[in-house]
Amino acid sequence: TQLLEQSPQFLSIQEGENLTVYCNSSSVFSSLQWYRQEPGEGPVLLVTVVTGGEVKKLKRLTFQFGDARKDSSLHITAAQPGDTGLYLCAEWGYSTLTFGKGTMLLVSP
């Protein structure tokens, strides 16, 4: 089972700031998904990246997949309180998902 490392574990910022969170592995990802989970809710899929070097944008969120497919990042521009939540990366494998420990983001007004 691949070990996914996410950093930072916790991030507290003010509304309007930019931030980047990271997901790394010592092994090559087959493909990677990013989820956001709000307290007391199930995770919601944000994006799936498959190709090395791939960049995807979802409004203010930019997702990058490393060229070697061993790392990924999520950049949020002008964060808003509604972005608060647990951001999880997960390897999308042959039959199951393996989640990282997540980055807890708190955006204060």
Place this chain on the structure above:
Amino acid sequence: GAVVSQHPSWVICKSGTSVKIECRSLDFQATTMFWYRQFPKQSLMLMATSNEGSKATYEQGVEKDKFLINHASLTLSTLTVTSAHPEDSSFYICSARAGAWGTDTQYFGPGTRLTVL
């Protein structure tokens, strides 16, 4: 998008009792459903994978006699926590996958908060 529901959303029970949690795919047929457990401030840990009409496959360290999973139809899977104890208190989340391929998207339910007194 595909919707997965869970019932109940929260439950409190006494130690030693059993609790059943339902997971339903509302607008699609789920060939495979997954059960996860999430402790506070931690990530999701896969407990078991169930395919409709067959026995569930449990992850290492998960007691199959304690966490009974039934996937009797293509839209319903149940998780029964038998003889629950306080250490079983957790957030239980199910997900459902429409296709048979591992590359098909999993859709997650809203979770069930279990508190065992």
